[in-house]
Each structure stands twice: as structure tokens, then as C-alpha cells.
Amino acid sequence: VLHTVVAGRLLPPGAVVAVGASGGKDSTVLAHVLQVLAPRLGISLRLVAVDEGIGGYRDAALAAVRRQAARWELPLTVVAYADLFGGWTMDAVARSTAGSGRSRACCTFCGVLRRRALEEGARLVGATHIVMGCFQVLAVVNNAAMNIGVHVSLCVCIFKFFG
Secondary structure, three states: OHHHHHHOOOOOOOOEEEEEOOOOHHHHHHHHHHHHHHHHHOOEEEEEEEEOOOOOOOHHHHHHHHHHHHHHOOOEEEEEHHHHOOOOOHHHHHHHHOOOOOHHHHHHHHHHHHHHHHHHHHHHOOOOEEEEOHHHHHHHHHHHHHOOOOOOOOOOEEEEOOO
16 A cells, blocks of 8 residues: 555645545545554545434444544544535435435435535645545445446545645
8 A cells, every 4th residue: 555655646745634434444444554654654634524414324433433533543523414505414305305206316415415525524624635435435436427327446546635
């Protein structure tokens, strides 16, 4: 991993890296590996978690992210849909599309809103780069690709963030 990051100039020294932290295994491993490598890379890390506002879904995962942040002594910012989008949560979106024939569009709404929330979290923490584990990348990329019938599979993605 170190060789790939250095050889590809993916995270230059001085980068402030927002790690999209879902509490799942992909983002947990990514955050841990970068936390171990951060001193050698000369980067600083910030965990950014998104609360979509799905009842009974995110509470346990956000608790896991909070434990990880405390264990690794990394700053954590949680960005909530309700705060960013005028009180709208994914539960509210699902209710508003129920019975309309558009209920499957919830995934599209969630992908767009999650990406926007992650970008806002990165801006709030002063990030220059955003990194995400597998599932989060798929959520962002598949959201766009679904509209043209393409399935995308990626492991880790690093975005240069231009706030």
C-alpha cells in the first residue's frame, strides 16, 4: 500500500485526508492502514461519517465509527442528512416516494445525498483528499453508472478534493 500511494503520488506530504468511515470492514481497514502509514506519508487523517437518517440502520455503525475514532485518536465529524438537507432524511425520502412507483429511486437519492454529505464533511474538516473503502465507492460510482446500465466494481478510490 505504501509503495502504491508513494509511486502513484496519490497522497502527497501535507495532505489532509478525509476518510469516509461507515463502520464497515472496508472503511475500517482503510482507515487503519492509513493511520499506520500516515507518519511515513506525512499526511493527517480525519474520519467523516454520514448519518443518512435511516431508523435502526446507522446507529450501530456510527457507534462503531466513534469507537474506532477514539481508539485511533482520530478526529471524527458526523454529517447528517437532516442537517444538510432541510430536515430530509432517507426515511423521509422513502415515505415521500412510497406508492409512487418511484420507491426504487431511494438508492439513487441516497447515493447522490451521501456523496454530497461526504463532500461537505470533507470541506468542514479542511480536507484536500477524500478516500473511501469499497462499498462507499460503489455507492457513489454505481449511482451514476446505474443510469446507463453499467455495473462498476472498485476496491479503493482516492479523490483529490477541491472544496
